[in-house]
Amino acid sequence: SQQGEEDPQALSIQEGENATMNCSYKTSINNLQWYRQNSGRGLVHLILIRSNEREKHSGRLRVTLDTSKKSSSLLITASRAADTASYFCATDSGNTPLVFGKGTRLSVIA
């Protein structure tokens, strides 16, 4: 079963625009992570945010976490064609394994 659900399923933007993806989950979590996957290859870790954190930044990435709403968002600023990929959120809680959502497919058009 998949705990996290990303929204939207697909997103198409112009280069230079910002991209925002959302993740909702069902049960309390310890951590939430965001990963990127290019064309069915391996996933690349972007950011890990802990349940007691509200916001984290890494370069052009900004992640927020709202545990009261059981949701997180990933913002990519000034997007580039190279950001075209699928983005997944993954959550862990207690002794449960890392659970991934179905992902958001981002297309950045040059």
Place this chain on the structure above:
Amino acid sequence: ETGVTQSPTHLIKTRGQQVTLRCSSQSGHNTVSWYQQALGQGPQFIFQYYREEENGRGNFPPRFSGLQFPNYSSELNVNALELDDSALYLCASSTHRAPSYNEQFFGPGTRLTVL
């Protein structure tokens, strides 16, 4: 690119056959997790190995089995292959085992097609 490697890259098998997939973890990582990713879906956890012992298993039947070796490399074995086993199989290594999670370093995956 991470230091995690997987072999083979692609594999075609027929129903009922058996397959072994291999994964070399990143240097210094003692934990390996295996995931199955069907087309258009997110990765689903199969199991995790920590220092050669299974440390958690997802909702997969016993015909999915694994091993971890003293050098922390790992194998995923699938017996009696079914058409639904067609997927991308990913391994990920890390320095923390469940229930403490940190960054997972993924390999490029093995694409398995079952005919």
